[in-house]
Amino acid sequence: MTAPFDPDxxxxxxxLRGDAGAAAALTRAAADLTWSxxxxxxxxxxxxxxxxxxxxxxxxxxxxxxxxxxxxxxxVRVYMALVVRDLLAERAIRFLAxxxxxxxxxxxxxxxxDMRRMIARMLPGNDHHQDRQDAYQSVCEALLQNDLQRLRAxxxxxxxxxxxLHVIENLIIDYVRTVLPRRRLPVSIARLTELDRxxxxxxxxxxxxxxxxxxxxHLAASKPPPTLTALAETIARVRAALPHGYAAQCRKQSxxxxxxxxxxxxxxxxxxxxxxxxxxxxxxxxxxLLEQAVxxxxxxxPRLEPTERLYVQLALAGLPARKIAxxxxxxxxxxxxxxxxxxxxxxxxxxxxxxxxxxxxxx
Amino acid sequence: MEAVRLTxxxxxxxxxxxxxxxxxxxxxxxxxxxxxxxxxxxxxxxCREAAKVLMQAGAAPSDTRAMVDxxxxxxxxxxxxxxxxxxxxxxxxxxxxxxxxxxxxxxQSALAFLEAVAQSPRSAPAHLVDQVLAPDKARTTGSVxxxxxxxxxxxxxxxxxxxxxxxxxxxxxxxxxxxxxGSASVYRMQTSPPVENDAPLPAARALDKSATRxxxxxxxxxxxxxxxxCEPHGTAGEVRxxxxxxxxxxxxxxxxxxxxxxxPSAGPDPEAIEALGTRARVDAARRAAAARKDAKRPPPSGxxxxxxxxxxxxxxxxxxAAPAAAAPTPR
Numbered sequence: 001m002t003a004p005f006d007p008d009x010x011x012x013x014x015x016l017r018g019d020a021g022a023a024a025a026l027t028r029a030a031a032d033l034t035w036s037x038x039x040x041x042x043x044x045x046x047x048x049x050x051x052x053x054x055x056x057x058x059x060x061x062x063x064x065x066x067x068x069x070x071x072x073x074x075x076v077r078v079y080m081a082l083v084v085r086d087l088l089a090e091r092a093i094r095f096l097a098x099x100x101x102x103x104x105x106x107x108x109x110x111x112x113x114d115m116r117r118m119i120a121r122m123l124p125g126n127d128h129h130q131d132r133q134d135a136y137q138s139v140c141e142a143l144l145q146n147d148l149q150r151l152r153a154x155x156x157x158x159x160x161x162x163x164x165l166h167v168i169e170n171l172i173i174d175y176v177r178t179v180l181p182r183r184r185l186p187v188s189i190a191r192l193t194e195l196d197r198x199x200x201x202x203x204x205x206x207x208x209x210x211x212x213x214x215x216x217x218h219l220a221a222s223k224p225p226p227t228l229t230a231l232a233e234t235i236a237r238v239r240a241a242l243p244h245g246y247a248a249q250c251r252k253q254s255x256x257x258x259x260x261x262x263x264x265x266x267x268x269x270x271x272x273x274x275x276x277x278x279x280x281x282x283x284x285x286x287x288x289l290l291e292q293a294v295x296x297x298x299x300x301x302p303r304l305e306p307t308e309r310l311y312v313q314l315a316l317a318g319l320p321a322r323k324i325a326x327x328x329x330x331x332x333x334x335x336x337x338x339x340x341x342x343x344x345x346x347x348x349x350x351x352x353x354x355x356x357x358x359x360x361x362x363x
Numbered sequence: 364m365e366a367v368r369l370t371x372x373x374x375x376x377x378x379x380x381x382x383x384x385x386x387x388x389x390x391x392x393x394x395x396x397x398x399x400x401x402x403x404x405x406x407x408x409x410c411r412e413a414a415k416v417l418m419q420a421g422a423a424p425s426d427t428r429a430m431v432d433x434x435x436x437x438x439x440x441x442x443x444x445x446x447x448x449x450x451x452x453x454x455x456x457x458x459x460x461x462x463x464x465x466x467x468x469x470x471q472s473a474l475a476f477l478e479a480v481a482q483s484p485r486s487a488p489a490h491l492v493d494q495v496l497a498p499d500k501a502r503t504t505g506s507v508x509x510x511x512x513x514x515x516x517x518x519x520x521x522x523x524x525x526x527x528x529x530x531x532x533x534x535x536x537x538x539x540x541x542x543x544x545g546s547a548s549v550y551r552m553q554t555s556p557p558v559e560n561d562a563p564l565p566a567a568r569a570l571d572k573s574a575t576r577x578x579x580x581x582x583x584x585x586x587x588x589x590x591x592x593c594e595p596h597g598t599a600g601e602v603r604x605x606x607x608x609x610x611x612x613x614x615x616x617x618x619x620x621x622x623x624x625x626x627p628s629a630g631p632d633p634e635a636i637e638a639l640g641t642r643a644r645v646d647a648a649r650r651a652a653a654a655r656k657d658a659k660r661p662p663p664s665g666x667x668x669x670x671x672x673x674x675x676x677x678x679x680x681x682x683x684a685a686p687a688a689a690a691p692t693p694r
Contacts, residue, residue, distance in 0.1 A: 024496055031495070035487035036480045049491060056495045069434035073449050074441030078477065082437050085476045113479070114472045122411055125401040159433050162469030169468060173415050185404075286405065293386045294413045300387075301417065310457050313467060314394070316414040318402075321394045327460070327470055329443040329453040336395055343391035350384050 008076045015064050023064065030059055030080055037084045041092075041110045051091065051106075058087045089161040096148060104144070111161075115139060115168055121318030122176045126218065127201040131179055139171045188241045195219075195226055196241075199234045204242075210235050300349035308342045311335070431459040431466065440470055444477060 008029055014022030038051040059066060059080070066087070070079045092110040096103030119135045143150055150171075154163045189200045202208040202218050212231035219225060226234070301309055307328065314324045321335045328335065389406045402410070436459050442452035459466040 020499060024499055027496055027499075028492060031487035031492045032485065033480065035491070036483060036485045037476070039485055040476070040479050040483065049488075052487065052491055053495065060495070069438050071438045071442075073445070073447045073452055074438065075445040075447075078445045079438065079441040081477055081480060082441050082473055085473060086437070113475065114468075117475065118468075122407070124407070158463065158465055159436075159469045161472060162463070162465035165468035165472055166465040169464070170415070173411055176411055289382050289386070290405065290408050290412060293383045293409050294416055296383050297387065297390075297409075297413050298416060306457055306461060310461050311394075312390070313414075313417070313461065315390055316410045316417070317467070317471065318410060319394060319471065320396070323471070323474065324394055326444055326474060328457070339391045339395055343388055346387045346391065347384055350380065350387065 009072060012064070012067060012070060012076050016068060018063055023060070026064065027056065027060060029077070030056070030084075033077055033081055034059065034084050037081065037088060041088055041106075043105065043109055047106075047109075051088065054091055055084055055087045058090075059083065086159070086161065089164075093151070093154075093160055093164075096151065100148075108140070111164065111168065114165055115172075118165075118169055118172050122172055124318075127198055127205075129218075130206060135172060135175045135179075138175050139168060142171050143168070186241075186243050188243055189238065192237065192241060195230075196234055196238055199231065200238045200242075203235070203238065296350050297346075300346050303349060304342065304345055307338065308345060311338050311342050312346075315339075431455060431463070436466060440473060444474065 008026070011022050011026050011029065015026040034055050035048070035052055038048045038055060042048040042051050066083050067080065070076065088110055092103065092106040094103075095106045115136060116132070119132050119139075123131045123135060150167050151164060153167075154160055185197060185200065189197060192200070198219060199215060202215055203210055206218075208214060208218060212228040212235065215231050215235075216225065216228060219231075297312070301312060304312065310328060311324065314327065319327075321332050321339070324330075325332045325335050328338075330338070386405060386409055389403065390409060393402055393406060393410075435455060439452040439455035439459075442449050443456055456470065460470055461467075
């Protein structure tokens with residue numbers, strides 16, 4: 001990412017020395033940035049103004065002490081933007097401690113985008129639209145539970161926003177675990193095309209009416225969007241492929257993911273149709289494959305270079321290359337090369353054992 | 364199915380191994396699709412489970428081993444996001460993100476935040492910037508104190524708003540102030556009326572209005588809003604406060620120079636002075652009464668501050684000759 005602002009290191013240095021004129025200039029320089037940031041994380045102009053005053057006061061406190069960590073490498077305004085973000089996060093957390101309603105409003109305004117982004121990475125695609133909304137709701141409920149117990153567990157080490165995001169990510173993973181394993185496609189449906197599978201999910205998981213016109217509205221983002229005739233044929237194909245006795249699965253309203261912490265079944269989770277023997281076999285194979293892939297990755301990671309390891313970590317988080325590049329300080333093209341290198345290393349790790357060599361020879 | 368031995372004593376078929384490799388390949392390739400391709404359910408599950416497992420495995424040692432200083436991490440992250448190609452910054456961020464899931468998530472969030480701010484740039488309203496800079500003009504220090512006071516004030520407001528006992532105490536204090544104010548104004552009308560002659564300063568009026576609007580929706584509360592809890596309860600202070608409430612006059616420090624009756628009389632014509640004094644006292648009494656009448660009303664809502672409804676007020680009874688137009692007009 002290109003730095004969006006020009007640095008003004010001289011002004012900052014003078015302001016840190018106590019120069020009143022420089023302090024005023026730096027304040028003006030920070031004002032637009034702060035206002036833009038406040039507008040991003042508040043719901044109204046009045047809230048934005050209030051946040052603006054608080055953040056500017058925090059920024060200017062003790063002679064801009066929050067900017068003393070600036071080491072001259074970055075653009076001043078990029079650094080200031082990060083400080084402003086920290087101040088806004090601290091403000092949201094402080095409000096939570098003082099007033100639950102107001103605090104939650106500020107907290108949600110600040111973290112909502114992060115939450116939605118993380119949920120979208122773990123529940124991608126049009127088919128999971130409702131799941132994403134449910135996940136957001138469940139995560140919020142879990143955060144609010146027990147008088148914000150999870151958030152109050154912050155021990156003061158590291159970034160508070162990082163801690164909160166970590167909590168949120170764990171909650172999302174817990175939620176997704178409660179939903180997705182129960183949402184395995186029947187084998188006969190899994191063999192069909194992507195459109196067929198999407199229609200199956202809409203019909204039998206989302207309980208959308210089997211009307212091509214209605215289904216088309218839910219599939220509008222598909223590229224290219226199917227025709228009504230094609231959809232009618234798809235419905236017929238899905239029905240024909242459906243296992244005997246397969247029942248539509250009701251959507252729950254919400255899942256209590258706090259129970260997932262104790263490895264208990266989620267309250268409200270629906271009972272799904274009993275899998276056929278074939279499905280049970282496939283499910284067990286898939287579960288075993290997943291377990292082995294995770295353990296292979298666990299073994300391989302320590303042997304990778306730090307940069308390669310970080311790439312895997314970011315890839316696991318679902319980040320695309322263009323987001324990974326700035327975080328790793330690399331051009332996007334280098335990220336592509338890195339991906340190929342990591343792929344090769346992981347293949348080596350998986351295939352490096354004696355037995356694998358035998359297998360290679362046998363192949 | 365041919366079984367081969369990998370690590371940890373686990374046996375896997377070559378088919379499974381091939382699937383593992385394919386899954387890990389998909390993991391490496393997934394970011395390169397740049398978000399256009401939806402991951403397979405298997406890959407999504409791998410991402411989810413592996414992220415959780417690796418996070419739990421790495422969290423405990425990293426937190427105690429290498430917690431990167433937040434300031435240092437922020438500076439390094441800013442350097443990376445500024446396209447400053449510094450190896451040190453790269454290493455710092457990499458180390459932090461590898462060792463701490465929280466740092467990794469925070470960095471991702473910071474990147475998204477900067478993008479959002481850069482995509483919707485706005486100019487700060489000038490009056491807000493002026494308000495921020497205003498303390499600099501008055502004094503060069505004290506921003507921290509102000510912030511502290513603001514926080515304390517917020518906390519105090521929260522505490523006070525939740526305590527009905529405190530409210531009752533404040534209402535009682537306000538009633539006492541009203542009594543003192545009434546008696547003081549009567550006393551002042553008889554002794555030093557010229558004080559009332561001064562029209563209120565616009566700034567002071569605005570301050571009063573804002574305090575009334577924000578703090579006191581009910582009738583007796585405007586007095587509460589202006590009364591400072593920490594103000595010493597000296598007699599002079601109370602009278603001055605009461606005076607400022609009973610009339611639109613600003614709460615100015617009472618000095619001898621500001622009160623004509625207190626200044627030494629230097630004029631050679633005592634009769635003219637006496638006539639002037641009498642007229643001034645009459646005018647002052649009329650205006651003070653009108654102002655007191657106004658103070659009993661709800662906050663002014665329009666231009667009819669001293670309109671026809673004042674006919675039956677004590678002010679008009681006391682000074683029947685004074686027309687409504689004679690009331691002091693705001694400057």
